[in-house]
Amino acid sequence: MPCFRCGARQTDPVRGSSPWRRGVLADHQVLVCPACQRVDGWADALDHCASCGSAALVCRLGDVECRDCGHTREAVRDEATRTAGGVPAAAASGGDLSTEVAAALDRVLGRPLT
Template sequence: MPCFRCGARQTDPVRGASPWRRGVLADHQVLVCPACQAAGGWSDALDHCSCCGSAALVCRLGDVECRECGHTREAVRDEPGRAPEPAPAAPSPGADLSQEVAAALDRVLGRPLT
């Protein structure tokens, strides 16, 4: 799942906590990359808890739950199974998806990197 703001894709995780943050937008789970977190203002675009106002929401099994106060409500979706489209990502140098996939396959299959 790409970042909902910039469209950046997650890379292979390292051990420990992920620097990516979760949130809920239009009752769909979304991710926020570290760069967008550093830019600020990202939580303003997300849904907030109706009880405590926190943006620390998670969506699971058709419910939206606040991680701050524990308030749970049913997720309301216009089109089931369809998440909002992420913002188009600005192309970055060397960000060709086919190259990323080939590199990941090489790592997984133990092939030498070229």
């Protein structure tokens, strides 16, 4: 899953905790890369808990749960909500994964770039 703001893809994790952060946008789980986390107000675009106002939400098994206060609600899954949520095109489409995979294979296999 790419970063919802810039579309950067997560690389293989190193041991320990991941520098990437999870959030919920329009009732869908999204990731935020470390570079986007350095921008002030990055969490303002995410959904917030109706109970405590925290952006520390996770979406799982059709529910959105606040990791700070434990408030849980059912996720809304309709086209109008996803469109109104303003998910950037890079996150919504996932970017051009086939091009990224082809370039990675060329690098690994030592093929000349075309």
